Amino acid sequence: MVSTSPAVYAERDTAVARLPSGTVEYRLEGDGARTVLVFHGGHMRAGLALGEEVFTDAGLTVLAPSRPGYGRTPLTTGTTATGFADATAELCQALGIERLAAVVGISAGGRTALAMAARHPHLVERVVLQSAVGFLPWPDRRTRLGGQVVFNARVEAGTWAIMRSLLRVAPSLALRLLLRDLSALPARQVLAGLSATEVATLTGLFTVMRSGRGFVADMFPVPDCASQVGQPALVIATRQDRSVPFAHAESLVTVMPHAELVDSRADSHLIWFGTDYPRVAARIHDFLTD
Incomplete structure (x- = not known):
């Protein structure tokens, strides 16, 4: 039985940066010496946090921008995954962030994370993908x-x-x-x-x-840059994901030279609610702190 009591989700405070590439809404949260950049999935925005405890528990500060068309980031900023990766590099420079412990791509944010790693390797140390869209055809018709x-x-x-x-x-x-x-x-x-x-x-x-x-913009094709991602990468996915088929994770691991596939046992796209998420979180923590 699902409770009918009202659920409350506390949206977190965000800021807006005016950059040469355009306006970017973002959230910078935590006091860690190192920063992890999180690109959210579809229907999300900078103020909505999901599964970020694994990063803060590892002593990292979280930088989460709203991707183009979400929140207060207009579709004209960056527009594409590649363009927004460049805009986010500008945001890091404006915030005084010279190095990222990792870039994290969640669901439809996966392709932007990969573009960030490929285009700005001097900035990105590692890559973490969670139920991420790769470069296979997506979504289905x-x-x-x-x-x-x-x-x-x-x-x-x-x-x-x-x-x-x-x-x-x-x-x-x-x-x-x-x-x-x-x-x-x-x-x-x-x-x-x-x-x-x-x-x-x-x-x-x-x-x-x-x-x-x-979300509609997320469904447009994006040039494949996976083979250009040379950083260590953790690719996490579940075989029960209907939204982003497991084949996306498999295809990415095949072409990324230093990628490890983590097979989640979650029942859905939402890997953070899987019974084995403590195991997955432990692997993320170890990957980021090795």
């Missing part, structure tokens, strides 16, 4: 067509307003609808495997998501 209809800039606010209402009045149904596109397993099974705390966290997060102009 159904998702592409559906995404262009319900998440385009003219209607996405209404789409998320309907979802927020459904999360309030029928949370179990709403979560099943959302999880259906994130897992190859039955949504009821995935939902049943979540703890009450995880359900509350997911409900709160889904309540504050927005797509802006970013």
